Amino acid sequence: MITVRKAGSVYRADTVIGGERVRLSLGTKNHDAAQRYASRIEKALSEGPKSDIWSEVQSVLPEFTFKKLASSVGYHPSPPQTKPTWQDLKDSFDTHMKQQILIGTRSEATKQRYEQTFKEFDVFLQENGIVYLSNIDTLVVERFKTWRLERIRKRKQSRNGAGLVLEVAILHRIFAFAIKPRKWISDNPVEFIGKPGDPQNGDGGAEPFSAKQLTSLQEHAGEDLLAFMLLRWTGLRRSDAVALR
Numbered sequence: 664m665i666t667v668r669k670a671g672s673v674y675r676a677d678t679v680i681g682g683e684r685v686r687l688s689l690g691t692k693n694h695d696a697a698q699r700y701a702s703r704i705e706k707a708l709s710e711g712p713k714s715d716i717w718s719e720v721q722s723v724l725p726e727f728t729f730k731k732l733a734s735s736v737g738y739h740p741s742p743p744q745t746k747p748t749w750q751d752l753k754d755s756f757d758t759h760m761k762q763q764i765l766i767g768t769r770s771e772a773t774k775q776r777y778e779q780t781f782k783e784f785d786v787f788l789q790e791n792g793i794v795y796l797s798n799i800d801t802l803v804v805e806r807f808k809t810w811r812l813e814r815i816r817k818r819k820q821s822r823n824g825a826g827l828v829l830e831v832a833i834l835h836r837i838f839a840f841a842i843k844p845r846k847w848i849s850d851n852p853v854e855f856i857g858k859p860g861d862p863q864n865g866d867g868g869a870e871p872f873s874a875k876q877l878t879s880l881q882e883h884a885g886e887d888l889l890a891f892m893l894l895r896w897t898g899l900r901r902s903d904a905v906a907l908r
Contacts, residue, residue: 776833
């Protein structure tokens with residue numbers, strides 16, 4: 664049996680191997696992740712050297728810990744294979760986004776919004792010791808939604824977590840890039856939870872001006888009449904309007 668304990672800022676596994684009590688680092692600061700690692704390790708040890716779990720835990724455990732545990736049952740890993748990681752997807756998508764900005768199909772503001780989602784998903788994956796795209800399935804993403812919603816609601820202007828709808832939509836677009844053109848995964852693990860801007864999602868939605876309000880705005884536009892007409896009839900987003908030259 665493996666007991667999870669915290670040593671400093673990192674959790675470790677206390678267990679017995681070959682009659683010897685050992686303490687091995689699990690390489691994570693997150694308690695829930697440490698418990699999941701311990702559960703998977705116990706299952707791998709019970710199944711022996713032919714367990715498929717060894718290749719899974721190898722990607723998240725510190726090298727010394729993995730070798731100590733694997734050798735105790737005679738498991739010898741196959742030569743390492745190159746598997747696409749979350750970092751690979753980040754780097755590739757960032758290059759793609761920069762190209763779109765150069766040709767004018769995306770704005771710098773859009774890129775910054777995507778980077779915010781990347782940053783949050785980064786933190787979540789690190790806390791859970793997830794590296795490879797193949798380990799990010801629908802269940803992992805559902806856990807991320809709950810985790811992210813809790814973080815959003817801690818903010819003063821959280822709007823009851825309405826921003827999560829947009830973040831999930833962005834994450835879906837990022838993983839769609841891993842399917843086509845990269846072909847790194849076969850299915851998108853991100854399921855939508857609504858449409859950004861839909862009032863039913865608590866995201867505000869569109870609140871159009873009345874004809875009387877529009878007439879009043881136009882009458883008081885003065886020297887800004889051209890800007891007013893441009894914004895009214897083109898439907899430019901605020902970020903695009905600010906960047907307009």
